[in-house]
Amino acid sequence: MNHGESAYGLWVLVIINSAIFILFAFSFFKPATARDWRTFGAFSAFIVALFVEMYGFPLTIYLLSGWLQTRYPNLDLLSHNSGHLWSTLLGEKGDPHFGMLHIASYVLLGFGFYLLSSAWNVLYHAQCRQTLATSGPYARIRHPQYVAFVLILLGFLFQWPTLLTLLMFPILLLMYTRLAVTEEAEMQAQFGEEFERYAQTTPRFIPHLWM
Template structure:
């Protein structure tokens, strides 16, 4: 069996990948308010926790290593491919990077970053003119940026689930849900009836198909 150091302990990759995705999201989200920074900070914590286990220290693998070795006796549990736990648990013997879940995760990640970018663009132009954002993604749902963050997080969970990120995910969902309600109250106070009419016809998170 290959030693854990062959696939883990790569702290340079942890820092590099975390920095790339955090800065990539920052360039699209551009937090300004305290609420924005809270949203972005929670997202960043998830990303760091993910890459620490992906390349640094495989905590989840260690915690379930006994069960994994019993259920999959010939498995090199500390190889990088085995860290893709969904594929491992389903007994997929191929390269997980080409599996259905991995490809699906790219769809979530790609569209999530696209939605984050297009949402910020619509919001930026609305704020410049001191108007309510109702164009682009805001014409379909009231909180596209929060939806974008959730899609990105879900995409990563499809690739590399860990105990910590699986625990963090519902907490982040609750956090974003509460922040969206707070944001709506502020928009109601600022725009009055215009926001009331907008909210009546525009769903909060899931668009009308």
């Protein structure tokens, strides 16, 4: 196993990157209720766990080091590129930043943040008018904000998988699903038949392809 200069122990980068993504998401999500804060807190924990392993301490690399060293004897486990485990496991050559998975991750991240900002704009104005949000992304799916968070999480998992974030991901999916169901019960109580008609024609998470 070859050792170049370690790409870890860069705790300033952990703090800066975590703060950027958390504050950016916060600026659109605007948590107000305890439920909102739990949702945003779980997302923030995922982001922090991700960047801690990306720039701070590579826990996943450490735990898998024996297996990786046996299977990939020439792999420099202390280099930043080695953290892109999908590229290693798929046998990709060259800089992983230009691999298909990494490019796909940028697409998911970009669209996720775009969807989050678009959904928040519609929801904000609907809340100001005390009406049901049914335009923009809400015309295609009932919970675009939660879908946006999932796309962002997937984007990060595509480029930098870790054992902790892979374990957290299904938990977050379950959390967002339960929150969506809870919100729908509240909307049902508030808007009655108007919400029923909206729910009958608008999918919860996955839009109709023919629309």
